[in-house]
Amino acid sequence: MGLNNSQHQAIIREYEQRQNACREKNVSRYIEVCNKLPDYPFIEKEIATLSVDSGKKLLHGDKDILVKYNKELDFLIMKKNNLLKTGGFPSNYLDPIYICGDCKDTGYIDNQKCHCFKNATIKLLYKQSNLDEVLQKENFDTFSFDYYSKEYIDTKSNLNAKELVEDAVFSCKNFINQFNKIFQNIYIYGNVGTGKTFLLNCIAKELLQKEHSVLYFTATDLLNILITSAFNKNDSDSNNLRELVYNCECLIIDDLGTELTNSAVETQLFICINERLQSQRPVIISSNLSLNHIKDRYDERISSRISGNYQILRIIGEDIRIQKSRII
Numbered sequence: 431m432g433l434n435n436s437q438h439q440a441i442i443r444e445y446e447q448r449q450n451a452c453r454e455k456n457v458s459r460y461i462e463v464c465n466k467l468p469d470y471p472f473i474e475k476e477i478a479t480l481s482v483d484s485g486k487k488l489l490h491g492d493k494d495i496l497v498k499y500n501k502e503l504d505f506l507i508m509k510k511n512n513l514l515k516t517g518g519f520p521s522n523y524l525d526p527i528y529i530c531g532d533c534k535d536t537g538y539i540d541n542q543k544c545h546c547f548k549n550a551t552i553k554l555l556y557k558q559s560n561l562d563e564v565l566q567k568e569n570f571d572t573f574s575f576d577y578y579s580k581e582y583i584d585t586k587s588n589l590n591a592k593e594l595v596e597d598a599v600f601s602c603k604n605f606i607n608q609f610n611k612i613f614q615n616i617y618i619y620g621n622v623g624t625g626k627t628f629l630l631n632c633i634a635k636e637l638l639q640k641e642h643s644v645l646y647f648t649a650t651d652l653l654n655i656l657i658t659s660a661f662n663k664n665d666s667d668s669n670n671l672r673e674l675v676y677n678c679e680c681l682i683i684d685d686l687g688t689e690l691t692n693s694a695v696e697t698q699l700f701i702c703i704n705e706r707l708q709s710q711r712p713v714i715i716s717s718n719l720s721l722n723h724i725k726d727r728y729d730e731r732i733s734s735r736i737s738g739n740y741q742i743l744r745i746i747g748e749d750i751r752i753q754k755s756r757i758i
Contacts, residue, residue: 441550448535452527459524467517473510480506549643552678561646568631577750584746591747598743602629606636613710617740619717623749626716630682633714637680645674646682650689656698676705686717687727696729703735
């Protein structure tokens with residue numbers, strides 16, 4: 431799932447298109463200003479001439495030129511801003527336009543990938559893994575409560591299946607609405623086929639539409655990536671994905687408990703969960719395992735992090751796939 435060369439080039443082309451579009455908009459604005467304010471280009475020319483002349487004088491040893499230059503430059507800038515104001519333009523109307531002001535649409539800050547580059551990477555991975563298509567089908571608009579019976583009672587809470595899933599959906603929507611305001615994690619568990627993955631996809635789509643960076647993995651795929659990265663430092667794909675796993679705004683782990691478990695796997699799972707807790711980056715986990723089963727299966731450090739730092743949501747009911755097969 432790492433970026434190959436063609437995928438990387440696709441993102442670079444996207445940045446080039448951004449830059450071209452912004453330059454065209456800048457040119458369009460400049461033409462607009464010059465058409466409305468014919469004197470504007472002459473002030474620009476005065477500023478350019480002042481800079482060249484002052485530079486020559488500085489090279490010839492005129493040490494006092496900088497004070498004079500700054501004074502004249504401030505006057506010309508004020509004159510230019512006043513002229514823009516008379517034309518009804520804000521003073522920054524002709525400043526360079528960027529979609530991402532942090533990296534100025536280059537994708538990099540000091541040779542490090544900008545947050546916008548990481549977001550673009552995640553969106554591309556979603557699209558090319560067919561999850562983009564899945565999210566068009568599985569979202570809150572298509573979520574149905576009809577598969578959850580009021581007759582199916584949870585003995586732990588005395589709530590029925592429909593009441594439990596209504597509470598779960600409410601909590602998930604609250605998680606989305608409070609995102610970046612309140613740090614939250616969610617653990618959704620229940621028997622097979624009750625719509626846990628569907629609910630994860632609902633959250634993913636909402637967050638992606640709000641321009642948040644979201645990564646989705648099955649537990650097996652995630653831990654394979656983390657193990658490969660931990661034991662093979664030369665695997666650039668896994669190392670790049672590991673960085674995204676730790677730094678994306680929301681990490682979704684589906685079907686925790688289905689992966690093969692050993693001490694190395696547990697260590698990587700703990701590191702991932704713990705690091706994201708420390709950096710206050712949310713994680714959403716789905717599993718067939720209750721908290722008691724989590725304690726039995728995993729290291730105590732993992733179960734304590736989940737039980738102490740996650741909102742626990744339970745979904746029960748008859749397997750939705752079986753219900754759909756009856757209808758067909």
